[in-house]
Amino acid sequence: MTPGAGSWVVGVDSGGSGLRVALAEVTARGPGPAETAVSRTPVRTGEAGIDARHLLEQLLPMVHGLRGRGGAGGARPVAAVAVGAAGMATLGGQLRAELPGALEEALGIRGLALAADAVTAYAGALGQRPGAVVAAGTGMVAVGTDLTEWRRADGWGHLLGDCGGGAWLGRAGLEAALRAHDGRRGGSAALLAAAESVFGPPAGLPGQLYPRTDRPAVLASFAPEVARCAAEGDAVATGILAEAARRIADAAEAVCPRETGREVEIALTGGLLRIGDPLLVPLLAELTDRLPGARVVPPAGDPLSGALSIAAALATGSLQLPGDPAMLHLAGPGGAV
Amino acid sequence: MTPGAGSWVVGVDSGGSGLRVALAEVTARGPGPAETAVSRTPVRTGEAGIDARHLLEQLLPMVHGLRGRGGAGGARPVAAVAVGAAGMATLGGQLRAELPGALEEALGIRGLALAADAVTAYAGALGQRPGAVVAAGTGMVAVGTDLTEWRRADGWGHLLGDCGGGAWLGRAGLEAALRAHDGRRGGSAALLAAAESVFGPPAGLPGQLYPRTDRPAVLASFAPEVARCAAEGDAVATGILAEAARRIADAAEAVCPRETGREVEIALTGGLLRIGDPLLVPLLAELTDRLPGARVVPPAGDPLSGALSIAAALATGSLQLPGDPAMLHLAGPGGAV
Structure with a gap:
């Protein structure tokens, strides 16, 4: 026994x-x-x-x-x-x-x-198998191990990193919305319309965000809108999700063990994945491209x-x-x- | 009289x-x-x-x-x-x-x-002359007028915009420092060394930033280090300043009047300009490229x-x-x- x-x-x-x-x-x-x-x-x-x-x-x-x-x-x-x-x-x-x-x-x-x-x-x-796990919710962190030591990448919070996470995505989407509002390059009318439907007139947006103590969550609440705009063909939103995928892959790549003599596994976890294909498709493509020896598996x-x-x-x-x-x-x- | x-x-x-x-x-x-x-x-x-x-x-x-x-x-x-x-x-x-x-x-x-x-x-x-003024300190905003109406671009604060301003620059520099720390792509060893000299070991950085109420100012305090690293030849820092210049020019371009029948002027103001050539050289190049009819003048x-x-x-x-x-x-x- x-x-x-x-x-x-x-x-x-x-x-x-x-x-x-x-x-x-x-x-x-x-x-x-x-x-x-x-x-x-x-x-x-x-x-x-x-x-x-x-x-x-x-x-x-x-x-x-x-x-x-x-x-x-x-x-x-x-x-x-x-x-x-x-x-x-x-x-x-x-x-x-x-x-x-x-x-x-x-x-x-x-x-x-x-x-x-x-x-x-x-x-x-x-x-207890070697590999890497990405946890993407409001924040974003990747950890990996070869069973000898741990590696960790990002997870630095919404002002220093968490690149590609929910707050990052929502923030990028709102920035693109306000670019459209201002007439700056790189704006998206679709994201502006989405921001107005969620937060009301743009002039009121700072007042709805900055006084809050849960600013990262407020930003992350807009991430599904970025995904929806991308799914509906908006090029700016699609570009934001492609950039998020690259940044998440940067972290996975930094922690994923190499040359372990056995296949390593990568699992994607966290609530952000619920936004689905607009993020998952470019993310899986990035991971396959950068880590050909690793297999992406569903979290157990x-x-x-x-x-x-x-x-x-x-x-x-x-x-x-x-x-x-x-x-x-x-x-x-x-x-x- | x-x-x-x-x-x-x-x-x-x-x-x-x-x-x-x-x-x-x-x-x-x-x-x-x-x-x-x-x-x-x-x-x-x-x-x-x-x-x-x-x-x-x-x-x-x-x-x-x-x-x-x-x-x-x-x-x-x-x-x-x-x-x-x-x-x-x-x-x-x-x-x-x-x-x-x-x-x-x-x-x-x-x-x-x-x-x-x-x-x-x-x-x-x-x-009272027509033109555009960029105010770049911790934040960043551009306003312009043809003497008929005002236009304003950015100035949305450090989470929604202020693109290219001091907090934006410092944040981008610290992100690149932590990329180097984590072993992610796009990191800069020079910026990591600078961050360690200002804030101490990276693990303590979130604790020095997030509890503060003046987070934008803390981020902006690192902007001169980004400029210094760029002046010393660091490619990542140089890239961050080039991106800041593009984003500031985006705002200036959005507000600068066209076809007024007279030459318009652009003035750059604010404390961020004290970081000098690493920002000013790419910014003047962007402005000249995008707004050939405007003349950059020193603020009176x-x-x-x-x-x-x-x-x-x-x-x-x-x-x-x-x-x-x-x-x-x-x-x-x-x-x-």
Whole structure:
């Protein structure tokens, strides 16, 4: 029997829309079917980074609730926990300091992984195989590994990068709309009409954007309009999507392992892909052109299932994804393992 | 004698760095030598736009102080006031409602102009002649007039435009720095070194930018580094400046009058021009190429002198710049004139 099989593991996905938690039994082939719980309250981020206490206040009752669902058998023992969080690399100091002790005390766990959300997205999409994963939503980041080390490209936020992501696309579309409004070169009447239908008269657009605290999301809300205009034949919108595809491919190319001796896989994940062919067609063409040795595959699962699979691999001593201080911090109850 | 000559006029320039006020006697050839006062307290902008009361609280004591400097002659009578303010078009509602009455009561003025800061920049640079003025600082806007109507291009802020301005340039430079850091195509090792010398390790850059409320200024602070790298031969930085020049020229081209029957002038103004030849050389080449009938001239004066010249033209009934609800709102004590 696989060591650790029969024990239970917890996966956690913490992000801007809240906290998702999954509990599953470990089998010889990884985590079994999961039970999940969701909190719509995003974990607070303060001056000291992600607030460990606020995370635990939500996480522990959710885990206890999931453990209790087993019925007659009583609370199921948890062997390992993996937490994926947005900003873990730069804002995870408090989690790294406090979670190992707190979770050992509360749950008796033997293994803990604190992962960047891009790493749980990777594990969800490709499991423990070498390759690259693009996560494109409002932002855009690519991570890759040859199972020796992690590489990461972009993910710098809407003012420094996230090139080709939702906020980038929406911003480029609105800029082209305003070019048309002003009579500057490079404008698109179709994008201007779309902007007016979403935001009203252009003169009011700055006032609808700049005072908001969720400016990237406001920009990204226009990305589907850029895709629609491209699908309807607008040349400027088509050009913006082609540029987005090149920029996303730049990031995938920078992180995708070469010469591993085996075929590597690339998975595309994230909500931006829902805009469909206007982005996917040029993006697949770019990836095929630049990375002929890689195969684009559909993601096997989501970041929450990725966290669960990392926890299961920890519990069974079979983790092949490489540890990394910023990307995948591994801690036992007594400290780093 | 010119009507209005011998009376006094006030020009006001209100912006993010404070309030500047000038008083001058009207002569047959426009305002005479000005006396000026400066407040470092920017006029507040609230939900209702630019705060008229806060402007008046600062402006009136400054005007009274300047009027009193005349000595034995007593307080000098003010015939007209022109106020140029950033955001006047969209945020100037309270000023348009309250300033005419308040300034008539306090100063007995007969004429008031409320102008977009781009219009006072225009009047300062080109006076009342047809042409186009580019104002490039942290942001970027171009305005032009054939003396019948105003045209305006860009000036949409750092997320929607201001293409080629300081924040745009700095942002493009930092993006290229992070491309080099990530190993993406299009990166510049020279810009990465410059970014590290200004901001420290790249991992800390998002934390130094996103929490700030003056993000455009932080981005613009890197523009001189882009110019320096270009001057030292970095191809990526040179490409960024060439692109900035094209985008600024896009705006100038969109607003510059054609077929006026007389030569039009273009003036380049604003702090961004201090980065010098790396921007000016490609920009002048673009302008010459696109607008062969226009002549690039040095600006005659700054926005404060522009406000003063508008006030003097109001006082003498010689205003040739066209009124416009958003760009140049003209009000007499009894209402719009």
